[in-house]
Amino acid sequence: MPSHARPRTGRVPRTLLRAGLAVSAAGAALATGGAATASAAPVPAPAHGTDTGATASALTGALLHSVAGGVGPVKNLQLDPFANTAVDPLANAVATQIADFKPLSTTVVTGSLSRGAALRDVPLVGLTTRVLPG
Numbered sequence: 001m002p003s004h005a006r007p008r009t010g011r012v013p014r015t016l017l018r019a020g021l022a023v024s025a026a027g028a029a030l031a032t033g034g035a036a037t038a039s040a041a042p043v044p045a046p047a048h049g050t051d052t053g054a055t056a057s058a059l060t061g062a063l064l065h066s067v068a069g070g071v072g073p074v075k076n077l078q079l080d081p082f083a084n085t086a087v088d089p090l091a092n093a094v095a096t097q098i099a100d101f102k103p104l105s106t107t108v109v110t111g112s113l114s115r116g117a118a119l120r121d122v123p124l125v126g127l128t129t130r131v132l133p134g
Helices: 014-040 054-075 107-114 123-129
Strands: none
Touching: none
């Protein structure tokens, strides 16, 4: 007989497995029965002439207010987390000039971002963010 015994694997007793299966089956039956009961309930007919549009305008106002609260801060976030730091990769500009033409540089595209611009400050995107609430 060897001097070391084989380690016992952690087995779950069969009674616990059966109890877990019974609880799961009961939960599934309750969920299915509750859904069938909820779908069988009659839906009351809306009263005619009682809604003057106040409900619709209140819902529209609430929706616009919640969208403005969610979109407004996003429009003001700084897009480049390294802006105004020494390690900002967008601060590196490349420029060239051919003959007597006006020089071209990448600072036109990346300059506002490297200075810490938000979404509303980016030249072409900023115009479209005015449509969004907030």
